[in-house]
Amino acid sequence: MTSATSGTQATFATLIQYIEVWNVEQDGQSMRLRNCCRLRGSLVDIETPERSVRSGEGLAGMAWNQRHAIILQEAPSELLDRIGAKNGMELAALIAYPVMKGQSVISVIVFGIGGGPGAFEVWSRDDRDELSISASYYSGLKSFEFISRHVKFPKGAGLPGAVWKTGQPRLASDLPHSAGFMRSFAADETELNVGLGLPVGSAAGHSDSILLVLSSNSKPIARGFEIWQPLASSNTAPEAPNLVRTTADWSVLAGQTAPKTESLIAETWMSGRPLFTTSSLSGAAAEDAGDGEELLRAFLAIPVYRGIEKVAVVLFGF
Amino acid sequence: MTINTDRRYVEIANLTKAYPNPYGEPVKVVEDFNLILRRGEVVSVIGHSGCGKSTVLTMVAGLNEITSGSVVVAGRETLGPGPDRAVVFQSPCLLPWMTTFQNVMLGIDQVYSHGTKAERRQICEYYLNAVGLIDSMHKYPREMSGGMQQRVGIARAISLKPRMLLLDEPFGRLDSLTRMELQDVVLEVLDRERITTMVITHDVDEAIYMSNRICMMTNGPAATVGQVLDLPFDRPRIRKELLEHPDYYEFRGSLIAFLEKQESRKSAHGHKATGTQPTRKTTSNSQPQMSPEPVSSGGGR
Numbered sequence: 001m002t003s004a005t006s007g008t009q010a011t012f013a014t015l016i017q018y019i020e021v022w023n024v025e026q027d028g029q030s031m032r033l034r035n036c037c038r039l040r041g042s043l044v045d046i047e048t049p050e051r052s053v054r055s056g057e058g059l060a061g062m063a064w065n066q067r068h069a070i071i072l073q074e075a076p077s078e079l080l081d082r083i084g085a086k087n088g089m090e091l092a093a094l095i096a097y098p099v100m101k102g103q104s105v106i107s108v109i110v111f112g113i114g115g116g117p118g119a120f121e122v123w124s125r126d127d128r129d130e131l132s133i134s135a136s137y138y139s140g141l142k143s144f145e146f147i148s149r150h151v152k153f154p155k156g157a158g159l160p161g162a163v164w165k166t167g168q169p170r171l172a173s174d175l176p177h178s179a180g181f182m183r184s185f186a187a188d189e190t191e192l193n194v195g196l197g198l199p200v201g202s203a204a205g206h207s208d209s210i211l212l213v214l215s216s217n218s219k220p221i222a223r224g225f226e227i228w229q230p231l232a233s234s235n236t237a238p239e240a241p242n243l244v245r246t247t248a249d250w251s252v253l254a255g256q257t258a259p260k261t262e263s264l265i266a267e268t269w270m271s272g273r274p275l276f277t278t279s280s281l282s283g284a285a286a287e288d289a290g291d292g293e294e295l296l297r298a299f300l301a302i303p304v305y306r307g308i309e310k311v312a313v314v315l316f317g318f
Numbered sequence: 319m320t321i322n323t324d325r326r327y328v329e330i331a332n333l334t335k336a337y338p339n340p341y342g343e344p345v346k347v348v349e350d351f352n353l354i355l356r357r358g359e360v361v362s363v364i365g366h367s368g369c370g371k372s373t374v375l376t377m378v379a380g381l382n383e384i385t386s387g388s389v390v391v392a393g394r395e396t397l398g399p400g401p402d403r404a405v406v407f408q409s410p411c412l413l414p415w416m417t418t419f420q421n422v423m424l425g426i427d428q429v430y431s432h433g434t435k436a437e438r439r440q441i442c443e444y445y446l447n448a449v450g451l452i453d454s455m456h457k458y459p460r461e462m463s464g465g466m467q468q469r470v471g472i473a474r475a476i477s478l479k480p481r482m483l484l485l486d487e488p489f490g491r492l493d494s495l496t497r498m499e500l501q502d503v504v505l506e507v508l509d510r511e512r513i514t515t516m517v518i519t520h521d522v523d524e525a526i527y528m529s530n531r532i533c534m535m536t537n538g539p540a541a542t543v544g545q546v547l548d549l550p551f552d553r554p555r556i557r558k559e560l561l562e563h564p565d566y567y568e569f570r571g572s573l574i575a576f577l578e579k580q581e582s583r584k585s586a587h588g589h590k591a592t593g594t595q596p597t598r599k600t601t602s603n604s605q606p607q608m609s610p611e612p613v614s615s616g617g618g619r
Binding site for chain 1: 328350546549550569571
C-alpha cells in the first residue's frame with residue numbers, strides 16, 4: 001500500500017471516498033483489480049492488490065456481466081459493510097460503472113459513497129423509448145428524489161436525454177439555472193450544483209443506459225469534472241487527435257487555478273482504459289503546477305466510447 | 319388491435335416545424351418533439367404561451383404541414399387531417415345558422431354515412447346526452463352560453479369516435495366554475511370511451527386533474543419536450559380526493575418550478591437561449607483558465 005498527500009490545504013471530503021478500477025484481461029476470462037484507493041481527508045491510500053474476478057462475481061463482476069451501471073445501497077448489505085469495514089469507512093452506497101467498447105466491457109469502476117447530499121441515477125430506456133430511473137442513490141434530496149421517480153425523458157430531452165441522443169458525456173454546471181437540466185428541486189435542495197451524464201454501452205449513436213452524477217457544493221461528489229473531446233477540425237491521425245477541454249467545472253476550488261490535466265488525458269486516450277493517479281502531471285510539468293494541482297489529491301480519467309470509437313475522456317478530480 | 323399497438327398507440331417522432339425568416343432561412347419553431355401515448359391515455363402538454371404547444375397539436379391533427387418527423391396513430395402514419403383525429407379548439411367554432419343537433423350531425427353524417435338516418439340520430443342524441451345537452455338540442459349557438467357552446471364542440475368531436483382527441487385549451491375562455499364542470503364532463507366521457515387524448519393547456523391544476531401524464535415543453539424557438547411527468551393518480555378522478563392527496567402539491571410545485579425556470583431563462587437570454595442541448599462551451603464557473611490550445615493525445619505523461 002502506498003499513501004500520498006497532495007497538499008496541506010486539501011481538508012474537505014468528497015462524497016466519493018473509495019474507488020476501484022478493474023480492467024478486463026486480454027483473454028476476456030477475468031477482470032483484474034488495477035487500483036484500489038481510499039480518499040480520507042488529505043490522504044490518498046492506493047493499493048494494487050492481486051485480485052481477479054470472473055464475470056458475475058462481486059459488484060464489479062456483476063456490472064461486467066450485466067453491462068449496465070449498478071447501485072448497491074440496500075442495508076444491511078454484506079458487501080457494503082465488508083468493504084466499508086475493511087477500509088475503515090462508513091459507506092452509504094457502492095456504484096459500479098462499466099466502461100464499454102462496442103458491446104464489450106473493458107473496465108469497471110467502483111465508487112464507494114460516503115454520506116452527504118448528492119445523487120447517482122441510472123436512466124434506462126423503457127418500452128416507450130423514454131428514459132426512466134432504473135436504479136438510484138439519493139442523499140438529502142427528498143423532494144428531488146420523489147419527483148425524479150416520476151420523470152421520464154424522451155430522446156434529446158434533459159441531461160440524460162442529451163447523453164442518450166449524442167452518445168457523448170455531458171456536464172452541466174449551475175444546475176438551478178442550467179438550460180440542459182430540466183428537473184427543478186425544492187428550495188432546501190438548491191445546493192445541487194453540477195450534473196455529469198455518462199453513457200453506458202454506447203453503440204452506434206445511442207446508449208443503453210446513462211449514469212447521472214449530481215454533485216452538491218457542500219460535499220461535492222468530486223472536486224472537479226472535465227470533459228475532453230477530439231477537436232472537430234483536427235487533421236491529425238484518428239488514433240492521436242488533438243483533444244480539447246469542451247466543458248469543465250472546478251467551482252468548488254473557489255478562485256484557484258484549475259489543474260493541468262492534459263498529459264493524463266492524453267495518456268488515458270492512448271491507453272483506452274480508465275486511469276487513476278495522485279498527480280495529473282509528469283516530470284518537469286509538475287514544477288509548473290497551478291494552485292488547483294496542490295489542492296487535489298487524485299484524478300480519475302475515464303475514456304468514453306460510442307460503439308468502438310473513442311469519443312471523449314471524462315476526468316474526476318478529488 | 320394488438321397489445322403492442324395499444325402500448326404505442328400514438329407515436330410522435332422527431333416532429334419539427336420550421337418557418338422561413340425574412341431572409342428565407344428556416345427557423346425551427348418546434349424541433350425533435352418525441353412522445354408516445356398509450357391507448358386511452360390522457361396526456362397534457364404544458365408550456366408558456368407561444369412556446370409551440372398548439373403548433374404540435376395542429377401538426378398531429380394534420381392541419382399544419384410537418385417539416386420533418388412523423389405521427390403514427392394506431393399503426394398508421396398520418397398524411398393530413400382525417401376522422402381518426404378530432405380537434406376541439408378554444409373557440410367551439412359552431413355554425414351559427416344551425417342548431418346544436420345540426421352542428422353535431424354535420425360530422426356524424428360524414429363519418430357514419432353507411433348508417434340509417436335513425437341510427438345517426440341515435441348516435442347524435444347519445445353524445446349530446448353525454449355532455450348534458452339533450453334538452454338544448456334544438457337551440458342555436460346564440461341562445462347558449464360559452465360553456466354550453468363548448469359542450470357542443472366536444473360532443474361533435476367525440477361523436478366521430480376518433481382514435482385520438484386533440485383538445486387545444488378547450489376551457490381557456492370559460493369561468494372557473496364552468497371550467498371545472500366541463501373538465502368533469504370531458505373526463506367522464508374519456509373514461510367511458512377510452513379515447514386517447516392530447517390536451518394543450520397552460521393551467522397546471524387542469525393538467526394534473528385531467529392527465530395520466532404531463533409533457534412539459536421548453537420555450538421556443540426550437541421548442542421541444544423538456545421532460546414528461548407520470549402521474550400515479552388513479553382514474554376516474556375525484557377532484558376533492560386529488561386535491562387532498564399528499565403528493566398533489568409536490569407535482570404541482572414541480573410543474574410550476576419548471577415553468578418558472580423556463581420563464582427566467584427566457585428573460586435572462588431573450589429568445590436565443592432555449593432548447594435542451596447544453597452548449598459545447600467551457601463552463602468555468604469559477605477560476606479555471608481553460609487552455610485555448612488543444613492537447614495532442616499522441617504524447618504520454
